[in-house]
Amino acid sequence: MKVIIIDDEKAMHLIMKRMLAKVTDLELVGSFSETAAAYSYVMNHEVDLIFVDISMPRENGLEFAQRVRENGRETKIVFITSHKEYALFAFDVYAFDYIVKPVVQERLHKTIQRAFAEKQSEKLLDAKQDPTFNEVKFYCLGGIDIQSTEGVRVKWKSSKSAELFGYLLLHKGRLVSRARLIEDMFGDMPQKNAEIYLNTTVYQLRKVLETYGLKENLHSDNNHYALSLNDVRVDILSFEEGYRKMPVVDESNIEQAIELEQLYTGDLFGDRAFSWAWNEVERLSLMYTSFTQRLCVALLNRGETNAAIRLLMKLITHNELDEESIMLLMKALSLQKNKEALTQRYMQYAETLHKEIGIEPSHEAADLYSQLLSELNS
Missing domain, CATH: 1.10.10.10 (Winged helix-like DNA-binding domain superfamily/Winged helix DNA-binding domain)
Known part of the structure; x- marks a missing residue:
């Protein structure tokens, strides 16, 4: 599997290279300190997995990912950042994963193994297709x-x-x-x-x-x-x-x-x-x-919170007033202990409800928000 790194911190390059070197069947084909050169490389070479920092000079990692998606590329993108509050925006550009610094070998290994598994499944699916039919x-x-x-x-x-x-x-x-x-x-x-x-x-x-x-x-x-x-x-x-x-x-x-x-x-x-x-x-x-x-x-019961958030963001983009999806997303953000994103999502939902149809969130949604916030503050 071909991988590139994009980070403006040289120390992070050394850390990631050391960790990635411990993974078999993985080839680090590029290491970039800014997104312009990385984007050019991705457009002209085969890349399976991108590790990119969000806080970058000139163009941040989210903007870079958006450009990649707009160009039709489905390359798996993993955000590595010190800021939990970017999680929601990351899933808007269909992030494969979101890792908060400091990166540890075990967490990185799980992400890579999941990427390997998905790539293997895609190969098996292609192999099953009979080209003569x-x-x-x-x-x-x-x-x-x-x-x-x-x-x-x-x-x-x-x-x-x-x-x-x-x-x-x-x-x-x-x-x-x-x-x-x-x-x-x-x-x-x-x-x-x-x-x-x-x-x-x-x-x-x-x-x-x-x-x-x-x-x-x-x-x-x-x-x-x-x-x-x-x-x-x-x-x-x-x-x-x-x-x-x-x-x-x-x-x-x-x-x-x-x-x-x-x-x-x-x-x-x-x-x-x-x-x-x-x-x-x-x-x-x-x-x-x-x-x-x-x-x-x-x-969520399986512990795959990021995958659940990605799907819930897709549902909410489709219908931003669907309360059950909003409540599930609040639970997922609470499991990530992301109080800022939880508050942001609930306030945005309440504002949209008031603006579009002139009502407040239901007692059930309001009570859930209060409960989750209280648990995170305790």
């Missing part, structure tokens, strides 16, 4: 996409062809009448124009599916249409099936739960706002929130 996947979480294992990615003929695909996909192979399609998708057009537009859109979608050898999956007669999902993997179906199979998340299934959470890459259809899909968008979003909260409880 052109598997097709339909994606509706976070957007609308079709991909094959041969690398063919969808090029929609029009926005309506993508919408028709999403509409029929949600019906999971069931027949949908032309009249209903016209009403839901082309209701603002004169009837004759809508019928012509529907015919054109069906043709466009059939041509798209033909690219993947799925032309026959679009069934039609004079009055109905249906999209067969046979021999295709669909992200929302996989997510719903996994959700049903895991009513409880605990030590026995937590790894599968983590994989399932990662499948939910965004709300149904992403930024595409289809009025006919609003109920399904809300249903799946609530399902994801409920599941991820159960996963966070299991992670």
Whole structure:
């Protein structure tokens, strides 16, 4: 595994190099005292893990991480800092871990071993894929996409062809009448124009599916249409099936739960706002929130506080008024003994509630905050 260090303190470089030298199968490929040179290196070389200090001159570690993420890099980033209060901001840029100085060998070793484990899992997953089998996947979480294992990615003929695909996909192979399609998708057009537009859109979608050898999956007669999902993997179906199979998340299934959470890459259809899909968008979003909260409880029980915080920040970004997520985050910050972040998060939640809907936090949330604060002050 290839690693780089970014820290403006020379002493920290020596300490980290000494510690990393004790880890087998790890190669320190770069050591930088500022982020500009480090960023250039990361953009042009293979790097698996970055250890970066947050308090840096000119550009701090958080700003550096944000630039890396904006460039599309998913390199694992571990923040090493003397300041606990940066933890929340670190998880905003999907930090892999957050280590408070002074760094000890055992703590560093745990982080590296977890990175090794994740990389090995990714290799096994890649090895299981048969390159000779052109598997097709339909994606509706976070957007609308079709991909094959041969690398063919969808090029929609029009926005309506993508919408028709999403509409029929949600019906999971069931027949949908032309009249209903016209009403839901082309209701603002004169009837004759809508019928012509529907015919054109069906043709466009059939041509798209033909690219993947799925032309026959679009069934039609004079009055109905249906999209067969046979021999295709669909992200929302996989997510719903996994959700049903895991009513409880605990030590026995937590790894599968983590994989399932990662499948939910965004709300149904992403930024595409289809009025006919609003109920399904809300249903799946609530399902994801409920599941991820159960996963966070299991992670906290397991002692993986950082992982739980990362997921809770993701939930709160999605819905900053969700009280259960806020309360779980407060518990996680309390476990980290991070009083400053706990206070900041609760005050921010109370301010947002008051500003957006003119109410105060519930008695349950207020009591929890007081209790956690009292425990940290004792």
